[in-house]
Every structure is written in C-alpha cells, then in structure tokens.
Amino acid sequence: MRNVAQAVVKASRRFFGNWRSLIVFIVIYAVLILALYLFFATREATLLQLVLTFVLALVAPVLFFVVQAMGVEYMLDERNTRSLMKQSLRQFWKLILISVPFILLAWLAIYLLGKIPVEAAAAARTAPSPRAVGGNTPHPIQWKALGVSTLQFLVVYIALPVAAFHFWIATAREGLGRALRRAGHVLVSAFGPGSIAIYTGGLVVFGVIPYLLVSMTLHSKNAWVEFGLLVARLVFAALLSLFGLAITLGALTVRSRQVAGSLQQPAAGESPGIVLAN
Numbered sequence: 040m041r042n043v044a045q046a047v048v049k050a051s052r053r054f055f056g057n058w059r060s061l062i063v064f065i066v067i068y069a070v071l072i073l074a075l076y077l078f079f080a081t082r083e084a085t086l087l088q089l090v091l092t093f094v095l096a097l098v099a100p101v102l103f104f105v106v107q108a109m110g111v112e113y114m115l116d117e118r119n120t121r122s123l124m125k126q127s128l129r130q131f132w133k134l135i136l137i138s139v140p141f142i143l144l145a146w147l148a149i150y151l152l153g154k155i156p157v158e159a160a161a162a163a164r165t166a167p168s169p170r171a172v173g174g175n176t177p178h179p180i181q182w183k184a185l186g187v188s189t190l191q192f193l194v195v196y197i198a199l200p201v202a203a204f205h206f207w208i209a210t211a212r213e214g215l216g217r218a219l220r221r222a223g224h225v226l227v228s229a230f231g232p233g234s235i236a237i238y239t240g241g242l243v244v245f246g247v248i249p250y251l252l253v254s255m256t257l258h259s260k261n262a263w264v265e266f267g268l269l270v271a272r273l274v275f276a277a278l279l280s281l282f283g284l285a286i287t288l289g290a291l292t293v294r295s296r297q298v299a300g301s302l303q304q305p306a307a308g309e310s311p312g313i314v315l316a317n
Contacts, residue, residue, distance in 0.1 A: 107131070
C-alpha cells in the first residue's frame, strides 16, 4: 500500500506540476467532449450534417486516444509540453491498435453474458410489489441475475480496462511489437494487487463520482441558480474524470516500473529468480 500511495502521489505531482501540459490536457479533453456532443446532437438530415457526423465519428476516437497517450507519456520521461504532444501524436495510433482486441472481448463478454437466461429476475421485476397486494414479505434476492451482473462488471469494467491500460503503457514504453511479445509479463503486472488497487481507486474518481454528479438533480426556485448548478456539476464531473483518468494512468505507469524492477532484482538473501512484489 505504501508503494501504491507513492505511485499516486508521484503521478499527481507530475500531472499538476506542469501547468502548460495541464492546459493542453484540458483543451483537448474539452474538444473531445464537444465532438461527442455534436456527434450525438447532429441529425443526418442534409449532406453537410451527414459529412459532419462522419468526420466527428473519426475525430472523437482520435482525440480520445491522444488524451490516453498523453496520460501515459507524461510519466515516462521528463517532457516539456511540446515533446509530450509530439510523442503522444506518434503513439496514439498504436494504442488504437492494441485496444481493438479488448474492445472485441468486451463486446463478446457482454453478448455471451446477455445470453444467460435470468427469467426469474425478469419475472420479479414485473411482479407487483408486496405492499400492492397487502403483503409484507420482500422479494427474494435473485442470485443468478446478481451473479451475471457482477461477472459482467468484473470483466468489462475491471479486468479488460486494467489489462488494456498496461498494454498501453508497455506499448508507449517499449513499442507495439515488444509489448505483444511480452504479453505474459504485462498481464502479470496488470493483475497484481497494487495495480488493481490503483485502478479501483481511480475508477471511483474518474467513473463513479462523475456519474453521480451528472445523474443527480438539484432543484432551486431560481432558474438561473439551477442552471448554474447544472453547469458547475457538469464541468466538475468532466474535470474530475480527466484528472482521475490521467493520474490513474500515471500511477499505473509508476507501478509497472516498480514491478519490472522487482522482477529483475531479487531481494537480499533470496536466490535469483522471479520475485513478484505486487
């Protein structure tokens, strides 16, 4: 846990320590959000709107992976803003390639888990409540539906993203070919307790809290106050998502180096070999 805390602190200091790079992060992320908004808001009614939708469908993934490449690159070396952007633009397409298998695996997992019958849970959702029929006994827990949902969450939101993040880091640090050849070592680093702890904490910051901020509703008698609260919640959720994701990637980069060092340098008094210090 001390190593995990040190990795998070080091990534946070590096991320917030370079204000020029921080501004670039925010600007690119804002453009990404704008592109996503325009993509979903634009209707394919005219030729121009159709072309715009097609262009946005290409631009949004590029911007997303540029941000992820920046999130990895800022911890690999002491880079100024210009070199960070150059290296990120050189590396983002590799992150796209290495992400394709994980996207397909996520789709396959959702498809296969969706084929598991949970009729009992569906029947329970459509059944009248006990109070409606005068009863006091709550519905029993639908363990099968709960198990399927839990498995889907662990696979789609924990296992696959953690593995993908570490392959991004390995690709940026060593190149695409070497990252694929060292897939076993990358997975060992990905599923160590330290990496899982960093990712789980980061998921709360860049995923759960922003979701709660966006989905919550605050009412006010003053329409302008309510609008201001809405804008503040959306901006804060977007910044928290960006900062949390970037620091999580940076901390995982630091942690992967710690694990790589422990694999190569056995502790004093131990025989040479592989030492897993996750």
